Amino acid sequence: MIVVKVGGSAGIDYGAVCADLAALWEEGRRFVLVHGGSGETNRVAEALGHPPRFVTSPSGYTSRFTDRETLEIFEMVYCGKVNKGLVERFQRLGVNAVGLSGLDGRIFEGRHKDSVRAVENGKVKVLRGDHTGTVERVNVGLVTLLLDAGYLPVLNPPAVSYGGVAINVDGDRAAAALAAALGAEALLLLSNVPGLLRAFPDEASLIRQIPADDVEGYLEFAQDRMKKKVLGAAEAVRGGVGRVVLGDARAERPVSAALAGAGTVVS
Ligand code: ADP
Numbered sequence: 001m002i003v004v005k006v007g008g009s010a011g012i013d014y015g016a017v018c019a020d021l022a023a024l025w026e027e028g029r030r031f032v033l034v035h036g037g038s039g040e041t042n043r044v045a046e047a048l049g050h051p052p053r054f055v056t057s058p059s060g061y062t063s064r065f066t067d068r069e070t071l072e073i074f075e076m077v078y079c080g081k082v083n084k085g086l087v088e089r090f091q092r093l094g095v096n097a098v099g100l101s102g103l104d105g106r107i108f109e110g111r112h113k114d115s116v117r118a119v120e121n122g123k124v125k126v127l128r129g130d131h132t133g134t135v136e137r138v139n140v141g142l143v144t145l146l147l148d149a150g151y152l153p154v155l156n157p158p159a160v161s162y163g164g165v166a167i168n169v170d171g172d173r174a175a176a177a178l179a180a181a182l183g184a185e186a187l188l189l190l191s192n193v194p195g196l197l198r199a200f201p202d203e204a205s206l207i208r209q210i211p212a213d214d215v216e217g218y219l220e221f222a223q224d225r226m227k228k229k230v231l232g233a234a235e236a237v238r239g240g241v242g243r244v245v246l247g248d249a250r251a252e253r254p255v256s257a258a259l260a261g262a263g264t265v266v267s
Helices: 014-026 040-045 068-092 140-148 170-180 215-223 228-240 253-259
Strands: 002-006 031-035 055-056 063-064 097-101 108-122 123-138 152-156 160-162 184-191 245-250 264-266
Touching: 002 014, 014 031, 014 068, 014 184, 014 253, 031 068, 031 170, 040 068, 040 228, 063 097, 068 097, 068 123, 068 152, 068 215, 108 170, 123 160, 140 152, 140 170, 152 170, 184 228, 184 253, 215 228, 228 245, 228 264, 245 253
Parallel strands: 002 031, 002 184, 031 152, 055 108, 097 152, 108 160, 184 245
Antiparallel strands: 055 063, 108 123, 245 264
């Protein structure tokens, strides 16, 4: 069992990811796909007159401030356009995919964090009304029910809080929690870079191997959202996942390439 997370940044080739997954599925390999949609969410939010607001925590992590309106736009894009677009691609390729969010059947569950500490103009402020959180529990039963019945699950944030509220969660870390809960042999985090770069954006500075017991030691090379991927990789290997690959979703056969070790391999 392999969990594949494909991001939502510019340059990602969803067609290549789906075609590669469909070919491997046909050979009998089993996958769960988790996807992002941040680039498209930003575009739709701008078009609807509610531009995205990104905040940086005092420890340097960047996240989307998710008020109720942002959450609804996020759901339109993630659960609607992107998820159904991927499911449609799989259907065209002859793979019976089922698209669900973390809300559906409580697939991704976590605590709702209503306020966030953010650095703005050099000062730390507390912003309230945030609909975010972190995945703490995964409904593995529902995911395996689908897999055992022959369906390819295509999953996305939001998650659901213990109180039943939709919360925006990081997709990489949700995929890491899922991979750990499923006892996956590998987790592939595919994005629009070749992997973790020692000197971003110099693609020649690719870090090819990270030892499983020192993933956090590599956090210093990751800026902004890449930090979440490194953190997700650390959580997955700590949770028993055999191998995490930070790979390139712009490649021709991006899943096969990552499985063959292209990218940054954490093991
Ligand atoms: P996705 O939406 O595909 O999951 P993100 O945009 O969240 O991807 O994260 C990937 C981005 O992280 C890259 O496009 C790049 O701009 C940024 N990044 C920051 N530091 C690094 C680094 N050291 N190596 C690679 N990418 C990095």
